[in-house]
Amino acid sequence: MGIYQQLGLKQVINASGKMTALGGSAVHPEVARAMGEAGMDYVEISELIEKAGKLIAEATGGEDGCPTAGAGAGIAISVAAVIAGTDLRLIERLPDSAGLKNKIILQKGHAVHFGASLRQMVALGGGQAIEAGHANHVEEAHLRAEIDEQTAALLFVQSHHAVQKGMQSLETMIQLGRDHKVPVIVDAAAEEDLRRYVAMGADLVIYSGGKAIGGPTSGFITGRKDLIEACRAQYKGVGRAMKTGKEAIVGLLSALARYSQAAGHGGEWRDRAERLAQELNQLSGLSASVVKDEAGRDIYRTHVRIDERESGFSAKEVIRLLEKGDPAVFTRNHYANTGVIFIDPRPLHEGQEKVIAARFKEIWDNRK
The missing domain is CATH 3.90.1150.180 (Aspartate Aminotransferase, domain 1)
Known part of the structure; x- marks a missing residue:
């Protein structure tokens, strides 16, 4: 039984x-054993998070990484990071971002519901979600017209939940980000390729640990070192309500190691x-x-x-x-x-x- x-x-x-x-994934016995051992001992959490970031970076090709409670938390933390950076005064204000650069621009067909509203995850991080274009048709001009001095980031959703036709490509979003010096966040929660989006030039990429990777309920963010530092800093703010425990972090790292080695x-x-x-x-x-x-x-x-x-x-x-x-x-x-x-x-x-x-x-x- x-x-x-x-x-x-x-x-x-x-x-x-x-x-x-x-329940996401049924974890491998090796992952379960690692989680059990982690649960029976102590560790300095900040040190564990930093070490996890280095291992996440090795697995993904990012400059650094940050473990999260899940991909939804990863969206909120990434948004908070591009708005507040490492400024503790701003971190402690969020999700109140009045007067700050807080617009997060995404394609209308990417404003999905994945069990919760993606727009709500953006709002939890202090962002104002701005939907460009139409549900089944977005042109580059739609996106470009929404970018202004209040834009904190562009958000691209790579998901089966999103509209697959009539949307602009990630390449277009990344080029727009470069043109306007705005970071690009990719929600790649259930994607299998852990290196593709960083290699393409995305600044922050969010994955679920409990989907393709086969880990416990968890997630992580990978990408630009300065922005990942800002992501970690959000654990003194909105990220505190989304903290992930030592067992989940160790389970994530164990699953990530197995996943990176597997064909x-x-x-x-x-x-x-x-x-x-x-x-x-x-x-x-x-x-x-x-x-x-x-x-x-x-x-x-x-x-x-x-x-x-x-x-x-x-x-x-x-x-x-x-x-x-x-x-x-x-x-x-x-x-x-x-x-x-x-x-x-x-x-x-x-x-x-x-x-x-x-x-x-x-x-x-x-x-x-």
Whole structure:
């Protein structure tokens, strides 16, 4: 019996992805051991944070790094850093930034909701989010017109949540930042490539520790040394409410070390997704195939289309039955209204794709 079942909670199979709502990642035993050891000893936290920054920088190619409680906290801390710098008087004022350079400019299609509002994370750091252009169409001129003497930073959101078409590229944002001497912040929370955005010239890049990296609930910021110093300084201000403990920092570093040494898993995930698709295609009124991640990451998922007329089920009904079962199976449901369910193989424990296939078969067999 698992720890959550001992607490009286249902068993969950996560076929949705590394989602915060389902606990992010299931950490590797090495990471869990590191966290356990960290929890049973003491350390000077400021020294640990600085050491973590050096190791984050080595893994990402940044000049320095800063651990955070998560990517959401990373946004708030990054925004606070570009507004207040290391000035303690300003740090202690935030999120009240009246009279300061506080405009954070982003494309309208990037003002996402990721379980909370990105605009709210900006506001927590004292920023005023300025959306440029339209939800499905942004031109460089839209962005350039919003930049003025009150602009503290440009913010680019690299996420499957963001609009993928009609937006300006990160290259354009970085060039605008250089033209106007304004830092560029990249929210790359769930991205797999830890070096790409720093190498492209972004000034601060934010990642989740509990997504692609496979660490505990945590995050980090990497990038320009002076701005990272300002990020750390925010732990005397708004960052205090977002502090991350010694266990999470050590777990993050352990996961980061493993991640940096590991080869890509795209082929393995594709194979698992294909095996599951073959099993599901034996059911009438259902067609399964393998598709690549919509945001271009090296992630492959099983794409399940349900024909309601032939199967007798709507996609939403199948989702409800999967989540109601024992164990409860949670799928990726962004397109359920179109009859499509996605199954992400990355979070699955060994053999759980067989359990998912059996649950689908059980649902089909129990049709009235």
